Amino acid sequence: MSSLSTPDAAGGLSAARRAESAAAHAAAVRRRERRAQWHLAFIVVFVLGPLVVYPLSRLVLLSLTDAHGLSLHAYIAFFGNPESRGVIGTTLWILFVSAGLASVLGVCLAAILFFRPFPGARLVTRFLELFVAFPSFLVAFTLIFLYGSQGSFSIALQRLLHRETPPLDFLFGIGGVVLAEVVFYAPFVVRPTLAAFALLDMRLVEAARSLGANSAMVAARVILPLAWPGIAAGTLLCFLLTFNEFGILLVLGSAHLITLPVAIYSAATVDLDLPTAAAGAVVMLAMSLSLYALYRRVDRRAGRGNRNGR
Numbered sequence: 147m148s149s150l151s152t153p154d155a156a157g158g159l160s161a162a163r164r165a166e167s168a169a170a171h172a173a174a175v176r177r178r179e180r181r182a183q184w185h186l187a188f189i190v191v192f193v194l195g196p197l198v199v200y201p202l203s204r205l206v207l208l209s210l211t212d213a214h215g216l217s218l219h220a221y222i223a224f225f226g227n228p229e230s231r232g233v234i235g236t237t238l239w240i241l242f243v244s245a246g247l248a249s250v251l252g253v254c255l256a257a258i259l260f261f262r263p264f265p266g267a268r269l270v271t272r273f274l275e276l277f278v279a280f281p282s283f284l285v286a287f288t289l290i291f292l293y294g295s296q297g298s299f300s301i302a303l304q305r306l307l308h309r310e311t312p313p314l315d316f317l318f319g320i321g322g323v324v325l326a327e328v329v330f331y332a333p334f335v336v337r338p339t340l341a342a343f344a345l346l347d348m349r350l351v352e353a354a355r356s357l358g359a360n361s362a363m364v365a366a367r368v369i370l371p372l373a374w375p376g377i378a379a380g381t382l383l384c385f386l387l388t389f390n391e392f393g394i395l396l397v398l399g400s401a402h403l404i405t406l407p408v409a410i411y412s413a414a415t416v417d418l419d420l421p422t423a424a425a426g427a428v429v430m431l432a433m434s435l436s437l438y439a440l441y442r443r444v445d446r447r448a449g450r451g452n453r454n455g456r
Contacts, residue, residue: 202431209424220421224429230409237389237406240320244327245388249381251328252335257365259336260343271340274333283393285330286322290397293317322398331388335380342376343369375447382441390434406430 190199209220224230255274259267292299293314300312307313316322346369354364370377392407399408406426413423 205424205427205431208421209428212421220425221429224422224425229404230426233404233406233409236404240323240327240405241385241389244324245331245381245385247324248328248331248388249335249384252332252380252384253339253377255332256336256339256343257369260340271336274336277330277333278337280330281393282326282330282391283397286326286394286397289317289322289326289329293322318398319403323394323403326394326398327388327391330394331384334387335377335384338376338380338383339373342373342380345376346372375444379441379445382437382444386434386437386441389437390430 210216210218212219258264259271289297291297294300294317295312295315297312297314300314303314304312317325350368350372351364354368359367390407392411395403395405395408396411399405404412407430410423410426410430413419413426417423
């Protein structure tokens with residue numbers, strides 16, 4: 147009789163062990179979740195609080211208060227000033243020209259490196275990846291050493307043309323700022339575009355070519371529709387970084403070329419008008435966050451497309 151009950155007893159013991167193991171696993175998961183919550187709370191309170199939340203809240207309060215309490219006077223003064231509206235227009239004009247040209251150049255470079263590789267293409271790709279780590283003002287100084295009035299290229303061109311003055315005089319203005327931003331931010335588009343190209347099904351490209359499609363048709367009908375989420379994410383990232391650019395504008399800008407970051411800096415340090423500077427900073431922050439939200443949305447869509455492709 148005892149021999150017949152042995153399997154049932156063993157089964158009950160096994161079930162009890164499984165239940166005990168499941169309970170221990172659930173308890174361990176709850177402990178990890180509590181630790182993660184404590185870590186998050188620590189980061190929010192002791193890191194993000196003093197470094198991000200408190201300064202931003204002070205900035206918003208400064209823009210919304212005056213000597214009499216809450217007020218929109220700073221925003222009225224900012225938007226009511228014709229110079230401020232001109233500054234926003236100049237900022238957006240430089241943004242669309244610089245970021246647009248940088249995006250087109252970055253996509254073209256990525257297409258050449260991926261679809262038309264040449265000897266040294268891997269080295270060029272590594273250099274472009276390293277280039278994004280450079281400070282932006284170094285690009286501005288490099289252009290000054292090349293194309294400034296005493297730059298090596300300007301002097302060589304002056305001697306070649308036998309002129310008394312340097313023939314190039316575009317650097318300290320919109321032309322120089324646009325050139326520097328295009329040179330600096332084009333590599334930021336190359337990397338996401340290369341990643342998007344790497345996920346393409348090349349059999350579709352070969353099939354289109356075998357059906358008689360030329361390179362332009364293959365790019366327009368096959369490559370771009372499949373790779374556009376990655377390209378769009380890189381382009382929006384380029385727009386976001388270009389919009390917040392300050393170093394290049396500080397080096398190559400002039401008294402007649404004032405953008406929103408430079409205007410905020412001047413209002414805070416030269417005019418000592420902190421409420422107006424805070425209002426401009428809040429406006430710029432709202433525009434930057436809008437661009438970032440759009441970038442994250444496109445980037446998530448690109449990530450879902452990549453997972454579906456795999």
